[in-house]
Amino acid sequence: MVDYFLETFSEITWLASSPNLSFVLAVTLAGLPIFLFMALNALIAVYAERKISAFMQDRLGPMGQGVGLHAGKWGILQTVADAVKLITKEDIIPATADRKLFIIAPFILFTASFTAFAAFPFNEYLVAADFNIGLFYILAMGSVGVIGIILAGYSSNNKWSLYGAMRSAAQIVSYEIPAGLSLLSVIMLSGSLAFRDIVAAQTGTTLAILPNWFILDNPFTFIAFWIFFVAGVAEVNRTPFDLPEAESELVAGWMTEYSGMRWSFFFLAEYANMFIVAGVASLLFLGGWLSPIPGYLEGNLWGIFWFISKVSFLIFVMMWFRWTFPRLRTDQLMRLCWKFFLPASFVTIIGVGIWDLFVR
Amino acid sequence: MSGQLIIFWIVTLVTVLSAATVVFSKNLIYSAVALLFTLLGVAGLYVFLWADFIAVTQILIYVGGILVLIIFGIMLTHRITSVRLSHSSMQRGIGGAIVLMIFVGLTSMIFRAPWYRVAAVEPQETVRQIGRLLMVDYLLPFEVASVLLLAALMGAALLSRKVN
Numbered sequence: 001m002v003d004y005f006l007e008t009f010s011e012i013t014w015l016a017s018s019p020n021l022s023f024v025l026a027v028t029l030a031g032l033p034i035f036l037f038m039a040l041n042a043l044i045a046v047y048a049e050r051k052i053s054a055f056m057q058d059r060l061g062p063m064g065q066g067v068g069l070h071a072g073k074w075g076i077l078q079t080v081a082d083a084v085k086l087i088t089k090e091d092i093i094p095a096t097a098d099r100k101l102f103i104i105a106p107f108i109l110f111t112a113s114f115t116a117f118a119a120f121p122f123n124e125y126l127v128a129a130d131f132n133i134g135l136f137y138i139l140a141m142g143s144v145g146v147i148g149i150i151l152a153g154y155s156s157n158n159k160w161s162l163y164g165a166m167r168s169a170a171q172i173v174s175y176e177i178p179a180g181l182s183l184l185s186v187i188m189l190s191g192s193l194a195f196r197d198i199v200a201a202q203t204g205t206t207l208a209i210l211p212n213w214f215i216l217d218n219p220f221t222f223i224a225f226w227i228f229f230v231a232g233v234a235e236v237n238r239t240p241f242d243l244p245e246a247e248s249e250l251v252a253g254w255m256t257e258y259s260g261m262r263w264s265f266f267f268l269a270e271y272a273n274m275f276i277v278a279g280v281a282s283l284l285f286l287g288g289w290l291s292p293i294p295g296y297l298e299g300n301l302w303g304i305f306w307f308i309s310k311v312s313f314l315i316f317v318m319m320w321f322r323w324t325f326p327r328l329r330t331d332q333l334m335r336l337c338w339k340f341f342l343p344a345s346f347v348t349i350i351g352v353g354i355w356d357l358f359v360r
Numbered sequence: 361m362s363g364q365l366i367i368f369w370i371v372t373l374v375t376v377l378s379a380a381t382v383v384f385s386k387n388l389i390y391s392a393v394a395l396l397f398t399l400l401g402v403a404g405l406y407v408f409l410w411a412d413f414i415a416v417t418q419i420l421i422y423v424g425g426i427l428v429l430i431i432f433g434i435m436l437t438h439r440i441t442s443v444r445l446s447h448s449s450m451q452r453g454i455g456g457a458i459v460l461m462i463f464v465g466l467t468s469m470i471f472r473a474p475w476y477r478v479a480a481v482e483p484q485e486t487v488r489q490i491g492r493l494l495m496v497d498y499l500l501p502f503e504v505a506s507v508l509l510l511a512a513l514m515g516a517a518l519l520s521r522k523v524n
Contacts (some may be wrong), residue, residue, distance in 0.1 A: 098389075147431070
């Protein structure tokens with residue numbers, strides 16, 4: 001998008017004379033929608049989560065008696081009310097907290113998710129900054145967010161926060177390894193780190209009728225998809241991997257002392273990270289913006305629709321996980337990662353190599 | 361001054377100032393946080409050299425791995441934050457002389473060395489070239505390095521094991 005804006009601006013006479021101004025303007029125009037999208041994503045995801053959890057527990061969830069009463073029809077305005085509450089809430093910094101780090105921590109976490117979104121393609125052309133190593137960049141930015149979590153836990157000067165932060169850091173650093181390794185199988189098949197090429201490698205059909213997505217390419221990529229997806233759920237600290245913020249043990253983990261706007265930054269980052277994990281999974285394994293019926297319903301707008309649908313479905317599965325599985329114990333969590341996922345992801349890499357050389 | 365140059369100077373300034381904070385801060389955890397900005401700044405400098413893969417690797421390895429471990433280590437160490445890091449200097453005369461010698465030596469070397477200059481053209485693809493170099497031209501050093509890392513990994517696992 002940045003390149004597109006720069007090209008457009010070079011045709012406008014009064015802007016073409018000052019490259020600095022047009023550069024700043026192009027970057028802002030490409031970056032601002034990301035911020036708005038993150039907020040919108042959280043707004044919708046929170047409502048969806050409330051409703052889905054309610055339906056799974058045979059409840060109604062947020063409801064209203066009509067427009068203007070309570071939270072609107074079917075409680076649609078519930079998250080809007082939540083947002084207003086969060087913005088107007090008192091901003092509390094504990095007296096014994098490390099003030100500087102306490103203030104900076106939410107911004108590190110939020111900035112990490114925000115910058116990761118910069119390389120995120122919604123269809124072939126709709127991407128803020130298109131570069132050759134987009135996938136690798138998103139993985140790297142995902143690992144920066146951990147620093148924000150650790151600092152939040154440390155600076156709160158509170159035992160729950162500290163425990164939560166340490167659990168979170170150990171969990172994210174561990175699960176990054178199987179997540180990264182399972183993506184390697186797709187990179188081997190597509191031979192590129194650019195989302196453009198990875199999705200382009202998934203066009204066409206396989207087995208006569210099915211779309212040629214990497215998840216259906218061979219049995220090893222099918223396993224790799226599930227390793228990545230479950231490891232991704234662990235990386236965003238969601239149930240059944242929500243030990244860092246286990247309510248019954250740690251109040252709210254590393255977020256315990258946060259309130260108001262600072263807390264909502266954590267919240268935005270959490271839902272943005274869910275979107276990133278679901279997005280990477282659908283771009284690499286589920287064909288990204290490609291249509292599930294090859295040859296039909298294709299085009300740029302359909303591309304956005306298919307991509308968002310795939311991501312929404314995966315986010316729904318994450319929410320489904322939350323109300324299905326009980327929380328893992330720390331030793332079970334680590335055993336799952338190091339003794340099952342890690343060897344399994346190595347097997348997928350070797351398996352995909354053998355498949356590509358001999359079976360195909 | 362072009363926009364690119366302004367960004368370059370901002371990145372350089374962030375790198376140098378945060379590196380100074382790493383050294384001069386009395387609080388260990390502040391040093392670690394300042395190191396975050398130093399490492400990000402260095403990654404930015406790599407981007408200016410068109411080494412995009414190295415820049416992202418720098419963030420992934422140093423920020424996502426090593427810095428997290430450093431902060432983790434600080435948090436696990438009992439009362440380490442209450443330790444006042446002292447920067448008292450002894451034998452200032454001799455120390456200063458040695459520092460000056462090293463500085464002059466390095467500076468003269470920087471200006472005299474016949475630097476390998478790359479044409480100022482943005483490379484089309486970096487990852488493919490790096491992969492080819494690692495897996496074809498420099499395969500033996502690459503494999504030897506991986507064996508070394510494996511040995512280090514096994515050593516760490518052995519050390520952290522409970523002795524019966």
